[in-house]
Amino acid sequence: MIVEHTIVGLLQTNGNITNVEVCGHSRYSFQIRLPKAPPYIVPFNADGFTIELDGKRIELGRCRMLPVKHAATSTALPQYLVLLLDDTVDVADLIGKKRFTVYDTGLFNLQLILNQKEKVNQRFKEYSANLTFELNVYKQFFDDLDRKFLKEPGPVQEHLHQMILEREGQAFMEFFESKVLELQEQTKNFSKDENEAHGFFFRKQVWDFILHSAFMLRTNLKPRGYAGDYEMMKMIYENEIMGKSLFARLLHSYPLQIPAANAVRNRRRMIANQIREAVENHGNADFRAMSVACGPADEIGEAFSDMVELKKIHFTLLDQDMEALRVAMNTVNQLELEKGISIHVRYINDSVRSMLRIRDLPGAWGRFDFIYSMGLFDYLTPPVARAVLARLFEMLRPGGKLIVGNFHVSNPDKAFMEYWLDWVLYHRTEEEMLELASTLPGHSRIFFEKTGCQMFLELRAPNGKTV
Numbered sequence: 001m002i003v004e005h006t007i008v009g010l011l012q013t014n015g016n017i018t019n020v021e022v023c024g025h026s027r028y029s030f031q032i033r034l035p036k037a038p039p040y041i042v043p044f045n046a047d048g049f050t051i052e053l054d055g056k057r058i059e060l061g062r063c064r065m066l067p068v069k070h071a072a073t074s075t076a077l078p079q080y081l082v083l084l085l086d087d088t089v090d091v092a093d094l095i096g097k098k099r100f101t102v103y104d105t106g107l108f109n110l111q112l113i114l115n116q117k118e119k120v121n122q123r124f125k126e127y128s129a130n131l132t133f134e135l136n137v138y139k140q141f142f143d144d145l146d147r148k149f150l151k152e153p154g155p156v157q158e159h160l161h162q163m164i165l166e167r168e169g170q171a172f173m174e175f176f177e178s179k180v181l182e183l184q185e186q187t188k189n190f191s192k193d194e195n196e197a198h199g200f201f202f203r204k205q206v207w208d209f210i211l212h213s214a215f216m217l218r219t220n221l222k223p224r225g226y227a228g229d230y231e232m233m234k235m236i237y238e239n240e241i242m243g244k245s246l247f248a249r250l251l252h253s254y255p256l257q258i259p260a261a262n263a264v265r266n267r268r269r270m271i272a273n274q275i276r277e278a279v280e281n282h283g284n285a286d287f288r289a290m291s292v293a294c295g296p297a298d299e300i301g302e303a304f305s306d307m308v309e310l311k312k313i314h315f316t317l318l319d320q321d322m323e324a325l326r327v328a329m330n331t332v333n334q335l336e337l338e339k340g341i342s343i344h345v346r347y348i349n350d351s352v353r354s355m356l357r358i359r360d361l362p363g364a365w366g367r368f369d370f371i372y373s374m375g376l377f378d379y380l381t382p383p384v385a386r387a388v389l390a391r392l393f394e395m396l397r398p399g400g401k402l403i404v405g406n407f408h409v410s411n412p413d414k415a416f417m418e419y420w421l422d423w424v425l426y427h428r429t430e431e432e433m434l435e436l437a438s439t440l441p442g443h444s445r446i447f448f449e450k451t452g453c454q455m456f457l458e459l460r461a462p463n464g465k466t467v
Contacts, residue, residue: 007021007022007051007052007053007095008020008021008022008051008052009021009022009030009032009049009050009051009052010048010049010050010051011032011034011046011048011049011065012046012047012048012049012050013044013045013046013047014047018034018035019035020032020033020034020035021033022051022095023079025091025092025095026091026092027090027091027092028084028088028089028090028091029081029082029083029084029091030049030051030081030082030091031068031079031080031081031082032079032080032082033077033078033079034077034078034079034080035077036077037077037078038078041067041078042067043064043065043066043067044065045062045063045064045065045085046062046063046064046065046082047062048060048061048062048063049061049062049063049082049084053094053095058094058100060084060086060087060089061084061085061086061087062084062085062086063082063083063084063085064082064083064085065080065081065082065083066080066081066083067079067080067081068080068081116197116200116201117201119194119197119198119201120197120198120201121198123186124186124187124198124201124202125201127182127183127186128201128202128205128206129205131179131205131206132205132206132209134175134179135206135209138172138175138247139209139247141168142164142168142172142245142246142247142250143245143246143247145160145164145168145246146245146246149161161246161249164246165241165246165249165250169246169249169250172250173250173254173257176250176254180415180416180420183415183416183419184412184414184415184416187415187419188415195418198419199418199419199422202419202420203220203419203420203422206420209251210420212243212245212247212248212251212252213243213248213251213252213254213255214235214242214243214252215232215235215242215252215255215256216251216252216255216420216421218231218232218235219232219421219422219423220421220422222422224321224323224324225321226379227421227422227423227424228295228375228378228379228423229295229321229324230295230296230319230321230323230324230327230328233264233295233296233298233375234296234298234327235256236256236261236264236265237264237265237268237296237298239256239257239261239265241253255416255420255421258412258413258416259411259412259413259451259452259453260407260411260412260413260417260451260453262450262451262453263407263411263449263451263453263454264375264454266449266450266451266454267374267405267449267454267456268298268299268302268374269299269302270449270456271299271303271372271374271403272299272300272302272303273303274370274372274401274403275289275299275300275303275304275370275372276303276304278369278370278401279303279313282369286312286313286314287312287313287314287369287370288314288315288316288366288367288368288369288370288397289313289314289315289316289368289369289370289371289372290315290316290317290318290365290366290368290370290371290372290395291315291316291317291318291371291372291373291374292318292371292372292373292376292392293318293319293320293373293374293375293376294317294318294319294324294325294328295319295324295327295328295374295375296324296327296328296331297317297327297328297331297332298331299374300315300328300331300332300335300343301331301332301334301335304335304339304341304343305335305339312344313343313344314343314344314345314346315332315343315344315345315346316345316346316347316348316365316366316368317345317346317347317348318348318350318365319348319349320349320350320351320352321349322349325347325349328347329345329347332345346366348365352376352380352384352388355388355391355392356384356387356388356391361391361394361395362394362395365395366395367395367396367397367400368395368396368397368400369396369397369399369400369401370400370401370402370403371392371395371396371400371401371402371403372402372403372404373392373403373404373405374404374405375405376388376404377389377404377405377406377426378405378406378407378425378426379425379426380426381426382426382432382436385426385436386435386436389402389404389436389437389440389457389459390439390440392404393437393440393442393459393461396459396461397461398461398462398463399460399461399462399463400460400461401458401459401460401461402458402459402460402461403456403457403458403459404456404457405454405455405456406426406427406428406433406454406455406456406457407425407426407427407428407453407454407455408427408428408429408430408448408452408453408454408455409427409428409429410452410453411427411453412453413453414427428455430446430455433446433455433457434446434457436457437457437459440459441461441462442459442460442461442462443459443460444457444458444459444460445457445458446458
């Protein structure tokens with residue numbers, strides 16, 4: 001049980017109303033304290049249970065009351081577990097986040113899910129069935145090898161694994177790539193709704209395989225609420241083979257080797273070079289930079305790793321995810337320890353909504369010589385992207401530079417990302433990217449990293465007065 005601050009409630013039984021105190025909860029139950037002991041401390045049903053939370057009365061319906069034995073003593077007031085009978089309510093969300101979530105455990109939602117297959121064309125069903133059969137054959141093959149190697153000494157086992165990954169593993173990768181190309185061909189003319197329906201069906205088919213890849217599993221589960229979180233960026237940057245089995249290692253490594261992943265690594269290096277260049281060319285004593293949706297901020301460590309002379313540097317790192325900011329803080333602290341330098345960093349835990357809402361953004365967050373955002377715009381609709389770009393541009397100092405990244409429509413891994421990873425981005429053309437900045441003054445240009453997957457819009461504020 002998690003013990004929280006006391007919350008009052010009302011218990012209705014046989015027409016009588018009793019005031020109670022909520023003294024704890026689990027994920028799906030309350031623990032309450034009665035004001036006095038009943039004649040018999042036994043389980044019973046209550047006709048209604050209501051709690052007061054932040055001044056609001058929340059009715060939770062009928063419930064089953066189970067006495068808490070260890071809490072019932074001669075001096076202590078009796079305590080009961082409250083099990084809700086009408087709905088399955090997420091009590092932890094209700095108490096901790098003030099969010100009322102009801103889980104429908106009936107068959108209605110289940111039937112809706114089962115009906116999704118009616119939206120899927122027969123050719124795609126056959127593709128999915130053939131794919132799952134072939135993946136199971138490969139998995140059994142690699143699992144058999146794992147069992148054969150199981151009793152070998154550690155170094156021998158690792159040597160054998162490496163040999164298999166380089167030989168049979170390469171054959172599997174070629175097979176997997178061919179199936180991804182087939183997926184692209186099958187889905188290239190699908191509408192947005194068709195992609196969503198077929199993607200949902202597809203992931204249900206391959207879910208048992210997704211479970212074997214730490215990367216694929218995280219993109220699908222989205223524990224931070226979105227696909228491209230700081231942990232996924234770390235996995236892409238580090239590009240390490242992970243997994244408890246040969247099959248798991250292969251399935252985990254595929255998304256880390258595709259052009260889209262190379263583009264993510266390339267953009268980190270590119271931004272690091274841009275930071276270095278901006279610092280070196282900056283004439284004033286202090287240099288101010290801002291990273292929007294900063295993630296782990298690895299590019300900062302790379303930017304200053306080989307700089308000999310450092311000026312006074314101020315960084316502002318903005319992210320809606322506090323965990324991402326903690327990782328970024330560790331990145332900066334490690335850099336300062338290794339280089340013996342001091343970087344003044346301001347961490348802002350805030351969102352795009354705040355950016356659009358704050359009237360005087362330069363007054364609130366500052367003005368900068370260099371602002372960049374590597375991945376944020378991949379998730380923004382055109383109207384929101386246009387508005388965010390304009391707000392970022394407001395914060396530039398005269399002559400300052402703004403760079404934002406976006407995946408290009410030519411990204412060859414779009415189908416794989418959407419179907420296998422449930423990672424949907426707004427891909428744009430050069431014209432669409434430039435149109436976002438069409439009302440802004442100064443110089444603009446488009447450039448790409450080496451793979452051509454990732455496009456960048458660079459804007460320069462006019463010299464002279466502040467924009």
